[in-house]
Amino acid sequence: MPPTPLTQLPTREEAARWTADQVVELAGAHLAQQRQFEVIKGECEAMRHQLDWFRRQLFGAKSEKRLVDANPHQMSLGELPVPESSPPPPGQDIAAHTRRARTSDCAKGDASALFFDEARVPVETIEVPNPEAEGLAPDQFEVIGEKVSHRLAQRPGSYVILKYVRPVIKRLDTQAISCPAAPGGVIRGSRADVSFVAGLITDKFCYHQPLYRQHQRLGDNGIRVSRPWLTQLTHGALALLEPIFTAQLDSIRASRIKAMDETPIKAGRAGPGKMKGGYFWPVYGERDEICFVYRESRKAQHIEQILGTDPPPEGAVLLTDGYGAYERYAEKCGLTHAQCWAHSRRKFFDAQSVEPERAGRALEMIGKLYAVEKRIREATLVGEACRAYRIEHAQPVVHEFFAWVDAQFDTHGLLPSSPLTTAMAYVRERRAALEVYLRDPEVAIDTNHLERALRVVPMGRRNWLFCWTEVGAKYVGIAQSLIATCRLHDIDPYDYLVDVLQRVGQHPAADVAQLTPRLWKQHFAANPLRSDLFGISK
Template structure:
């Protein structure tokens, strides 16, 4: 009777032997699978334990600590504490406790905008003395921040009704006209509702609950209808701002997903915002139902300005549009760097070398920003420092591809290939001072969409998404121009109904800042506070 060992040997004997080429293919396949799994594990570890920032912090040589060696062996000494020289000895200066009740030399609020209520604190020693036994020589002041929950105000307009003695005719002035015809909402309430929802991401149902807690009884549908009417008034201003961005020679563009509309019962559709950033610090969030490349053409148009440049990431829709209309397509170095950074955990040594090359480019950018260079001076700095570094980096990439020192499917090789294929677009900014090195300015501006998406999750209709884009375009542009969105919207909502349609561009934040910001229209509530 044959043993199990004999059976196993006979089975192996019957199995066909692999050829050399088959073995090579098998090993290559397993290597690719191992690299892919290592990349996935590294990504999960970074998400759970690592830092989300892509900042590079190279360790100074010789400072890295070693297991088993005491911390006192690490070179470097802490910075000395500030000291005060007193007769006979030195005393360390202790930080002042802001809560010790002492006077405050600098205010932490704007006295022109924050109402202050004065509370007199009696001195108990004064009660034991007669007025002629003491003298008030000064006072000390302490400020504390307070809050009233749901601070709403009702404006009560009292209009006298008179009857003339001679003609017996009745006369009464009309009620002030509101920004929403027939609505009982003052412009201050309308703007506060808009900013709470879109700037501070407070949904309407929470605002409704806060109103109810404050003793104001209104319906949820009333808030929704009020929001819709308000955004309808702002839409012409948004359209004028989009026209201004389209006329910019240099534009940056990206796409960000958002849930809108029902794809099927219980499932939302994934649609996209396509934010466009103009060269005059304006942004518009255009919306489309998909990520198809045709939407880039619909958003930017087919007639770009002379010598136009579009700055974007490596998505092929942008390069296709650039070829179609004949403009220059600039590529983002931050996205190129991200590809290398994500491969750092798999192949750290070559990835660190590549990141060091890219760091030189950003050192030039930091010098330009610090010294506020522009125009020819900015271009000269890039040509003298960034361009030679970029050329060395691309030569280094070509050298490594020629040596074939990397696995064909490794993440680092893919990152280098991503950069090499986009070399022409990545070098555009070196010769054009108006083009940024990356799209980080756009990424910062569009951050309101992911932040809001975590609060209101989705929009039930695509029309609702369009309204989100209109309001966020104006609010973010206000922030870019250091404007208070509240002051801006209170003024614009009162002007837009009477402003000539041909001059609607004057109401965009960029132009409004120069024309109306010094003397904006106010709410009657503001005028009442001034009288007080």
């Protein structure tokens, strides 16, 4: 019998005595071991790729920017060529001197010192006496001008108690006693002014301050209220805003171009010490509106529940990532399904640790597509001009990219488990959806605009961690939908909430869409409703 392959090489005499069957058996055993080696090699590469990914999540930068290696012949900033044999420069004696003290106070003019909005930030004026005028009579000097400087300060808290004093009168002619009713609040019977309610919601959902931290701050400022009261106040206010959220979602449904995604959230108790997993389904409309709809799972049926199954507008497009449920929904409803190039690029970015050269080549071609989009933004091209520019400059790059992908499968032996193989298979089977943006100038190349808007949910998860109930998760979605849309339209969320919380109870139900941030900016932003706090004289 021949020796075991890869363990001992035969001598010439042993090899000469082998029969043909023994040679075939040896070749087969060698081939089997080689296949086993390739499988183990592929598993090692996959495990190394996973390890690199986990290391980057824990210790590395989360950015997916591609850092191109600098030219080794290019000197860095401040680096000067110094001959190796050049002697050091001779020393030079400098006479000792005293530097003159600076006399200016950095207040050469009011304009340079104004780093705030005077119409919105209260200013306390402090008069600084001139020591040179001390002891002088008013007729012994003349004030010929003044200099102004500003310094940012902070009080321990900004809470205010509004004390309403209502006189009780008795008419002398009728002996009737009367007293005006206490001003009504946005929540019936509540001790909270609308300014406090709006601040509570803004701090929690805009600045990610959980209610327990706000409760601690209230206590530190001498205000004793219970934490359940803050929770009830938040729920009551967001329940008032739910019709506005529904109207905004209807506006998004009517958009020709919509972007959609999903992001996980813990909501509701699954048992002692355990939380149930749910999902926010953010939907972004073409009018720069976003809604975070909560559902208990990631099932495909939720897409139909959120977007509906009515016939879509002509030329309607749904822009998403590669989740197959979106494609099935688009086929069912007759939508054009476009997919995100950023998600495709991410696959190649993750493959760099295993196949740096070929993954870098793919990233380079995708980078050319984004360079085209940058030039379009800089030239402010829209409509047909944008489409023509994409066809001329981006379409050849797309064709080159997919031709390169096909060539890799035809000419290179790639392991099925290789991250690069996975990335190329991902884009090849989604080619039609990735090319939609070339023909429609209003379709974005990716869903980054949606990713930026939904960032408030991951940021919130790091602060308030979870929602105690599914109803609480729904209210989180309502608050984040209106606040994120305010940001998209350059609206101060606090001013918006103070106004609509007072207006929603008296506004006609048929015109509730006017209270969505986009239309509120047109109808009411110029003269918003204010709290009584703004009428107090300083």
